[in-house]
Amino acid sequence: MLTGGPLDVLTGDYLAELTMLILGRDRLKDRDLGYAKTFLRQLEENLGLAHERGVRIVTNAGGLNPAGLAAAIRELTARTGVPVAVAHVEGDDLTPYASARGDALTANAYLGGAGIAACLRAGADVVVTGRVTDAALVSGPAAWWFDWAPDDFDRLAGAVVAGHVLECGTQATGGNYAFFTRHDVRRPGFPLAEVCEDGSSVITKHPGTGGVVTPGTVTAQLLYETHGARYPGPDVTARLDTVRLEPAGPDRVRISGVVGEPPPDTLKVGVTRVGGWRNEVVFVLTGLDIEEKAALVRAQLADALREVDAVDWTLSRTDHADAPTQETASALLRLVVRDPSPDRVGRSLTSAAIELALASYPGFHVTAPPGPAQPYGVFTADCVPAAEVPHTAVLPDGTRVRVPAAPVSAVPRTPPQTPAPDSPEPLPEPPSESPSDPPSDPSEPAPEALAAKVTRAPLGRVAGARSGDKGGDANIGVWVESDDAWEWLRRTLTTGLLRELLPETAALPVTRHVLPHLRALNFTVTGILGDGVASAHRFDPQGKALGEWLRARHLDIPDHLLSAPEGTGS
Numbered sequence: 001m002l003t004g005g006p007l008d009v010l011t012g013d014y015l016a017e018l019t020m021l022i023l024g025r026d027r028l029k030d031r032d033l034g035y036a037k038t039f040l041r042q043l044e045e046n047l048g049l050a051h052e053r054g055v056r057i058v059t060n061a062g063g064l065n066p067a068g069l070a071a072a073i074r075e076l077t078a079r080t081g082v083p084v085a086v087a088h089v090e091g092d093d094l095t096p097y098a099s100a101r102g103d104a105l106t107a108n109a110y111l112g113g114a115g116i117a118a119c120l121r122a123g124a125d126v127v128v129t130g131r132v133t134d135a136a137l138v139s140g141p142a143a144w145w146f147d148w149a150p151d152d153f154d155r156l157a158g159a160v161v162a163g164h165v166l167e168c169g170t171q172a173t174g175g176n177y178a179f180f181t182r183h184d185v186r187r188p189g190f191p192l193a194e195v196c197e198d199g200s201s202v203i204t205k206h207p208g209t210g211g212v213v214t215p216g217t218v219t220a221q222l223l224y225e226t227h228g229a230r231y232p233g234p235d236v237t238a239r240l241d242t243v244r245l246e247p248a249g250p251d252r253v254r255i256s257g258v259v260g261e262p263p264p265d266t267l268k269v270g271v272t273r274v275g276g277w278r279n280e281v282v283f284v285l286t287g288l289d290i291e292e293k294a295a296l297v298r299a300q301l302a303d304a305l306r307e308v309d310a311v312d313w314t315l316s317r318t319d320h321a322d323a324p325t326q327e328t329a330s331a332l333l334r335l336v337v338r339d340p341s342p343d344r345v346g347r348s349l350t351s352a353a354i355e356l357a358l359a360s361y362p363g364f365h366v367t368a369p370p371g372p373a374q375p376y377g378v379f380t381a382d383c384v385p386a387a388e389v390p391h392t393a394v395l396p397d398g399t400r401v402r403v404p405a406a407p408v409s410a411v412p413r414t415p416p417q418t419p420a421p422d423s424p425e426p427l428p429e430p431p432s433e434s435p436s437d438p439p440s441d442p443s444e445p446a447p448e449a450l451a452a453k454v455t456r457a458p459l460g461r462v463a464g465a466r467s468g469d470k471g472g473d474a475n476i477g478v479w480v481e482s483d484d485a486w487e488w489l490r491r492t493l494t495t496g497l498l499r500e501l502l503p504e505t506a507a508l509p510v511t512r513h514v515l516p517h518l519r520a521l522n523f524t525v526t527g528i529l530g531d532g533v534a535s536a537h538r539f540d541p542q543g544k545a546l547g548e549w550l551r552a553r554h555l556d557i558p559d560h561l562l563s564a565p566e567g568t569g570s
Contacts, residue, residue, distance in 0.1 A: 276309070
């Protein structure tokens, strides 16, 4: 990014939910740790180049100890002779207060970009933060650059949307993209945002880098890990149902029209705890009678598992009939156990499983030797009044500046309903479908849709998807590329149909949100990830492939959509 083309601010996002748990365990071993050590190594290689080119660096790599990382960077500048001013943002760490009420390992409020802007206004070349929202790494520098006021909500919302597109790097340039076979995405370049004074932006990448930037790749990232039409943050609430995308040249997509509303008067707090101890065994079942072999193992281990707090068995039918290789003739039976006590799920339990080797199903073997129990984490989200969080900018000269909470209002703004030229007719913002109501769609199928000739085919023939995690919940964003496909998708893919297509969601609350300008639906599946990624509750603990599972499911699709040229409308 430093050598590929012009750049004003280089950002780095290091803090996933799982990362906070890992840093918390680091801090238990050494109170001086708690930050992303990889960032310091990367900075040592690139600080001189960034200074030479006048590029400021903003990162949340401070994790649980932004002051410690800032001090380490100052030591680095002294040792290398690169004269840069370092500032940091703190106040997000609420662990002492949370620990007083329970067993929290970490508890951090999600701060906005105002502290970052204050540090940059004071002349900082490098700004280190703890837990801020991912988008704040972009909205903070934008607010500094254009000197936006705290209530410039439309401008701030536009920058937040740009920040959300950039936050997962190459996911905006073809990485993890549903239609990846259309482009060469073997080595995608990193995205960048050209942010304008009015809050609009152009998403692009440096010339000559790999991957691609299209309305589709940007849409996919806009849908990633968001829950509804309103995207609340500490600085502003961005209305995702107002976002408009349009091509602006090769590998250039313009984002405009974003409406901002005041933020909520509370801040999200991410809390991690050590949830207990876990272990697992994966049995390989080969050839015939797979179901019977799995039943035998479960029966043989029933007594050993009787006192264990949580036991999950999963049979993955990866086997094929008349398979040409042993591996493709085999299925996997996965046993996962969790318990507050390491003794009940320790080596004695996994050893008991291995000791069945001479007395169980024919062809008995497992994928790994018996192992000890491992601690697992639990992530939960809480909220606190924003005014009570001591958001503080520590400037390069050591001055501490308290950052006030953003202005809030109880009256949301109504987004403009005038469509842009050549864009789909906007629909009224629908109420979210209540998880407790019978699944239904507010619109009846159009007569022409009922009369259309259909073919049974995978949803992914006409729709893209992107999914991800928010604690124990998952979101699944689904989008299409033409107006005809959108009319069909919004009428067809109800919460009820989603539950049918993904039976693992059948007993869970599912909420649907409509984003007409993006030709997209966004579903929130509450509780499907249990206690979050650190607990490894599912085979796919972060829900990253839920969208691809949905795209692989078959349903009746109108023939005219299946025969449409690829990319129509994008």
